[in-house]
Amino acid sequence: MTKVAQKMGKVAVMTEPEKLSYQEYEIPEPENGAVVLKVRRTNICGSELHIWQGLHPTKRKGVLGHEMIGELYAAGKDVTTDYAGNPIKKGDRIVSAYYITCRKCTPCVEGKFHLCEHAYDFWNKDPEESPHFHGTYATHYYIHPDQYFYKVPDNVSDVSAASANCxxxxxxxxxxxxxxxxxxxxxxxxxxxxxxxxxxxxxxxxxxxxxxxxxxxxxxxxxxxxxxxxxxxxxxxxxxxxxxxxxxxxxxxxxxxxxxxxxxxxxxxxxxxxxxxxxxxxxxxxxxxxxxxxxxxxxxxxxxxxxxxAVRYDPWYLYKSLQFLSANNGKYPFDKILDAEFSLDEIKTALDKSASREVTRATILVNQD
Structure with a gap:
């Protein structure tokens, strides 16, 4: 298992609809089959706006964010490739499905991976619960075992790839x-x-x-x-x-x-x-x-x-999307979809401006060094 120095990371936590605070936690060591990403860019998606405005049927608090691109920070035991078999190393740009595909529940056994009964087992949990970094509105993001992830092709920009997983x-x-x-x-x-x-x-x-x-x-x-x-x-x-x-x-x-x-x-x-x-x-x-x-x-x-x-997607569609972006690089203005950039400390402003339609597609820049 890759050893991770006990450094601190930050998460943005919705304590209740339209209220946000920040908390710090030790960056966890990934378990077998898991990886930890350093978030590079994460977007404001319509799902986050529903939660932020209190319109989601179940989510009322927790770490938000799911549409993102990060770079590999640490990998668990025996994790040497992405889910397409591409070799990975520290620093590689990575995107992941935002949900779990257990491959054991009834929908998964029937081949309906997008309907996995465990899809949201770790989604937007309270940060107090380990491994803390449950959403992408944070400096780091924990990808669990059975959560598909893929290396981003070199010719696909961060801006284009950040929207691929949703x-x-x-x-x-x-x-x-x-x-x-x-x-x-x-x-x-x-x-x-x-x-x-x-x-x-x-x-x-x-x-x-x-x-x-x-x-x-x-x-x-x-x-x-x-x-x-x-x-x-x-x-x-x-x-x-x-x-x-x-x-x-x-x-x-x-x-x-x-x-x-x-x-x-x-x-x-x-x-x-x-x-x-x-x-x-x-x-x-x-x-x-x-x-x-x-x-x-x-x-x-x-x-x-x-x-x-259609809710969610079969997780290998994320790989197909990355291939689509690579094959059509420059043909469509994917880099212009995001029209406003904010810092991690400005997430509340980004959410509020998105909700009021002052901006169309906001993005949060995190680790840009």
């Missing part, structure tokens, strides 16, 4: 589940981080992409990601009017595939209006149970639309 991997997984293929029309609801990544993946599948959002700056960014068409929903009087606009762009039939990435239940209800009969609708953005909306099941049935929901 936004990119999630939409890549959902788009594959929807079997998106060449020359299909794909309508994407939401041009935030998930939406921009989804555009790139769909374009590489050969799809014709239509993006719907209500913020013009986001739609401009969608165009930079090679969206074929953008529609501002504020320009239309009703869902039916917007659906007509989608039909005009798709030869009168509607999109083959719709992807909801807004987190707004209303967007889910509206999505089926944009999809042609026999199409597919992927639901990823709405993750908070109990948020209800009126829905037209008769229209869904009449159109025979397949609903595909």
């Amino acid at each position: 936004a990119l991997s999630q939409v890549y997984f959902g788009i594959d589940k929807a079997r998106v293929t060449y020359n299909e029309f794909v309508v994407i609801q939401g041009a935030g981080g998930l939406g921009l990544n989804a555009i790139a993946v769909a374009k590489e599948k050969g799809a014709i992409v239509i993006v719907i959002d209500g913020v013009e700056s986001r739609l401009e960014q969608a165009k930079q990601f090679r969206a074929d068409y953008t529609l501002n929903f504020n320009d239309y009087l009703s869902t039916e009017n917007l659906a007509d606009a989608v039909k005009q762009l798709t030869g009168g039939s509607g999109a083959h595939v719709g992807i909801e990435l807004t987190g707004n239940p209303k967007a889910f209800a509206e999505g089926i209006y944009y999809i042609r009969p026999g199409g597919r609708f992927v639901s990823i953005g709405n993750i908070t149970p109990g948020k209800l909306v009126e829905f037209d099941p008769g229209l869904l049935t009449r159109k025979s639309i397949d609903i595909i929901s």
Whole structure:
């Protein structure tokens, strides 16, 4: 086992919604099969905002953060490669899935690794519980055994890789589940981080992409990601009017595939209006149970639309995402997705500004030496 000097690290702890404090703990020695990372950059994701605002169904406190890139600080016994078999050494840049894949529970045995019953066994725990560094809003991050991690290709920047373990991997997984293929029309609801990544993946599948959002700056960014068409929903009087606009762009039939990435239940209800009969609708953005909306099941049935929901992703999609970033380096402006940088001591400001939409995608710079 690699010996780690008993040095101190810092974690940002949400004591209750919208309240943050900092605590210091000894950097732990990794157990067999585990690694410790030194955090380089960690992002403000929509999941953190839900927790920060008290909207998450279960999480009310703990160490936040999951979207990140770090560098290898220490490795446990016999850990010499990542989960793709690539050799690793101290200082290598690493990203990890933010959840556990035990490979023993019922979903795992059935091949549904993204639904592992133990996925969140260590997620956002209180820092008092060893190994303390449970989230990425910290100087260090503990990757447990059965938590997939991968070395970042040399030609992929920190900015691009920091979003790979959440936004990119999630939409890549959902788009594959929807079997998106060449020359299909794909309508994407939401041009935030998930939406921009989804555009790139769909374009590489050969799809014709239509993006719907209500913020013009986001739609401009969608165009930079090679969206074929953008529609501002504020320009239309009703869902039916917007659906007509989608039909005009798709030869009168509607999109083959719709992807909801807004987190707004209303967007889910509206999505089926944009999809042609026999199409597919992927639901990823709405993750908070109990948020209800009126829905037209008769229209869904009449159109025979397949609903595909996707939470998390099979962990090897993180490796596929890194390969995607490497292969398309420079083709899409992944380095421009993050529009505001903060220090570790400014996390509360970053969260508040993100919640008020003063910034679109904030990132926290930690160990930059």
